[in-house]
Amino acid sequence: MVAQAAAVQKLDTKVKEKPSHIEELWNSRRDKWNRTRIFMSIISLLAIGLSVFHVYTAGFGTLSSWQHRSIHVLWAILLIFLLFPFRKGKKFGIADILIVVITLLTAGYMIMDAEGIQSRQGNISPTDAVFGTFFIALVLEATRRTNGILMAAIGVFFLGYILYGQYFPGALAHPGVRYEKMVDHMFSGTLGIFSEPIYVSSTVLILFVIFGSFLMKSGGGQFFTDFAFGLLGRKTGGPALSAVGSSALVGTITGNGAANAAITGGFTIPLMKKLGYDKKFAASVEAVASQGGQIMPPIMGASVFIMAETLGIPYIKLALYSLVPAIIYFFIAGMVVYFHAKRLGMQGIPKEQLPSARKVLIRQGYLFLPILIIIGLMVYGYSPMKAGFYGILVAILLSWIRSATRMSFIDVLAALENGARSALTVIAACATAGIIVGAVSITGLGITFSRFVIDLAGGNLFFLLVLIGVASIIMGMGMPTVSAYVILAVLGAPALIQLGVNEVAAHMFVFYFGVMSGLTPPVAITAYTTAGIAGSNPLMTSVYSMRIGMGGFFIPFIFAYNPILLMQGGTTIEMSIAIFSAFLSCILFAGALEDYFFGRLGALKRIIMFVSALLLVVPGILTDLIGLSIAITILVWQKKYSNRLAHMEDKKLAKVR
Numbered sequence: 001m002v003a004q005a006a007a008v009q010k011l012d013t014k015v016k017e018k019p020s021h022i023e024e025l026w027n028s029r030r031d032k033w034n035r036t037r038i039f040m041s042i043i044s045l046l047a048i049g050l051s052v053f054h055v056y057t058a059g060f061g062t063l064s065s066w067q068h069r070s071i072h073v074l075w076a077i078l079l080i081f082l083l084f085p086f087r088k089g090k091k092f093g094i095a096d097i098l099i100v101v102i103t104l105l106t107a108g109y110m111i112m113d114a115e116g117i118q119s120r121q122g123n124i125s126p127t128d129a130v131f132g133t134f135f136i137a138l139v140l141e142a143t144r145r146t147n148g149i150l151m152a153a154i155g156v157f158f159l160g161y162i163l164y165g166q167y168f169p170g171a172l173a174h175p176g177v178r179y180e181k182m183v184d185h186m187f188s189g190t191l192g193i194f195s196e197p198i199y200v201s202s203t204v205l206i207l208f209v210i211f212g213s214f215l216m217k218s219g220g221g222q223f224f225t226d227f228a229f230g231l232l233g234r235k236t237g238g239p240a241l242s243a244v245g246s247s248a249l250v251g252t253i254t255g256n257g258a259a260n261a262a263i264t265g266g267f268t269i270p271l272m273k274k275l276g277y278d279k280k281f282a283a284s285v286e287a288v289a290s291q292g293g294q295i296m297p298p299i300m301g302a303s304v305f306i307m308a309e310t311l312g313i314p315y316i317k318l319a320l321y322s323l324v325p326a327i328i329y330f331f332i333a334g335m336v337v338y339f340h341a342k343r344l345g346m347q348g349i350p351k352e353q354l355p356s357a358r359k360v361l362i363r364q365g366y367l368f369l370p371i372l373i374i375i376g377l378m379v380y381g382y383s384p385m386k387a388g389f390y391g392i393l394v395a396i397l398l399s400w401i402r403s404a405t406r407m408s409f410i411d412v413l414a415a416l417e418n419g420a421r422s423a424l425t426v427i428a429a430c431a432t433a434g435i436i437v438g439a440v441s442i443t444g445l446g447i448t449f450s451r452f453v454i455d456l457a458g459g460n461l462f463f464l465l466v467l468i469g470v471a472s473i474i475m476g477m478g479m480p481t482v483s484a485y486v487i488l489a490v491l492g493a494p495a496l497i498q499l500g501v502n503e504v505a506a507h508m509f510v511f512y513f514g515v516m517s518g519l520t521p522p523v524a525i526t527a528y529t530t531a532g533i534a535g536s537n538p539l540m541t542s543v544y545s546m547r548i549g550m551g552g553f554f555i556p557f558i559f560a561y562n563p564i565l566l567m568q569g570g571t572t573i574e575m576s577i578a579i580f581s582a583f584l585s586c587i588l589f590a591g592a593l594e595d596y597f598f599g600r601l602g603a604l605k606r607i608i609m610f611v612s613a614l615l616l617v618v619p620g621i622l623t624d625l626i627g628l629s630i631a632i633t634i635l636v637w638q639k640k641y642s643n644r645l646a647h648m649e650d651k652k653l654a655k656v657r
Helices: 021-027 035-060 065-083 094-112 114-119 126-147 149-163 179-187 196-217 220-232 238-254 257-274 279-295 302-311 315-321 323-344 357-380 384-401 409-443 445-456 461-476 481-491 493-498 503-516 525-534 538-548 551-561 572-594 603-617 621-656
Strands: none
Touching: 021 409, 035 065, 035 196, 035 384, 035 409, 065 094, 065 114, 065 126, 065 196, 065 409, 094 114, 094 126, 126 149, 126 179, 126 409, 149 179, 149 409, 179 409, 196 220, 196 302, 196 357, 196 384, 196 409, 196 481, 220 238, 220 357, 238 257, 238 279, 238 323, 257 279, 257 525, 279 323, 279 503, 279 525, 279 538, 279 551, 302 315, 302 481, 302 503, 315 323, 315 357, 315 503, 323 538, 323 551, 323 572, 357 384, 409 445, 409 481, 445 461, 445 481, 445 493, 461 481, 461 493, 461 503, 461 551, 481 493, 481 503, 493 503, 503 551, 525 538, 551 572, 551 603, 572 603, 572 621, 603 621
16 A cells, blocks of 8 residues: 655645736736837737637628638747747748748738639739749648647658659559649649638637637636646545546647646646656546547547548537547557556545535536536537637627626737637648648549558458558647648548548547547647646656556447447447447456556456457457456456455454554
8 A cells, every 4th residue: 555645734726727828918907018029019919819710700790711721830830930930949040031021922812812813713923823823832841840840741741752652662643744734733722722721710610719719718617727626635545536527628628739738737636646656657547538628529629620520510510420539549558557556555635625516516517607608509500610700709799797707808818819720730630631631632543542552451341440540640749639630531531431431430440549649659749738737757758658548449449330429320229239338348447457466467357358348348258248247257356356365454453453
């Protein structure tokens, strides 16, 4: 038994947000103005303007499709070039000034001659070709600055594939495309850079990011955190379970694993360490919970908005389909935490040090209403864009109920600025993802790649799932989930569908593995973020995160073979049996991982529990019955074993007395 560390005198669950430029300027308004403050003011005004533009168009109507999307991308990349220097860690220099000038010239041409550019699609002018080239280069450079060299390099690779397809081997070869035609395809219409990813980014995605910023600024993040700690803090493994709960709730607002880890990990990780948890374990728990926020309805991450558009399914319906797998993911993580605490004899936090869940709900429960209103509006038939618009307005109004959460004018401006700045990375990624989508459409790569991977897997579904899963993780390394999803949605998902996987399950499969890339070494961004907070080894933290978050690798195979978990087909009874089997499998799976199930297991019983867990998720009554029988056998075996140990302990105590 591991003794619990000395309890902290008072639990500090305060969510700390980095102040925006506008807040810093307001707080130092009496200071002397200089070039730095003027530069910050310009950035703040541009960011606020971008958010205002999108909030206004959400409420009162967008511009024409190409024009709206081009303004969205141009405004974002201008902000990126002002916020992210050419060389990381350096000051704004001559190269940055030159790029900003080129951006402004390109923006001027595209905005002033928007109708002309679209009318010349298929027969672009030399001027269009020049500014189209500038625009493509600007998108790739903005992506390099925000998402890293890997994502930008992938974009360059696909441009090269369009132009020089004749030099690629075997089935991947194609005749190649003229340079002017490639620029026209990427720049003039809505099949390249301004294709589906940017459509979603410019309408729904940025609006929900802004909404999340308003919800956090109004105290929603603090409410979710206090409620999770009040509800779960006293349980065995309470601090870690609370971290899972609060990170899941906050993560569904932010839609970004690393950002969520930075917000909630700042206090959950130090708290877990103070209460006796190993720093590697604390960092891993936070990483798994933060990354999983992207799969938890109702808001989820950016990828699901694109998925809904790709599949032609209303977003709210897709969120409903993904509910059970998301609950299973967090249930597995919670059970791993619980069994870990039981094995080490860790205790919860004393009641007097915790916020009261009931009081938190009574005092601040209204902060959850904007999310409920968004869900209600979408169920009623409103578009996600319009629902997000009303959600922002409601979040502002509800913040005025209590003085502690009341948003001032500066708070509103700060939320608008933070929302725009938070969306920049994903906007750049979506623009480069548009290059990939354009490459697939102009070359026919999607069909070719599907044939290639199916042949490589020998037509075997399991091997194909493994191949696509590994490819999804590799694609997701060092880039946002949305980028990984878009690439695999046009390349990997069609191959799965061809071998009989349900369409929703196929897209969810690549989405889940794209999410899990944030925990997978060597480029586990979210795990490395939490490792930095905890002071643990980054590589070891990412490996341990994979262990705790094993459900994220396990669940996609379940719904690929059994789409009933995604509410795809089956009767109510079949769905109930499938869900019961999945949750029982989770308990066995977590127990086997942590070597605990009513006591220590040992190697043999751990292997048997793994087998039982696997049998319970394979579709079919026979496998369920065998898995259930093994589970009952293990339970009886362990109960007898634990009773015998308890009896032996009692006898030892009696002898001592």
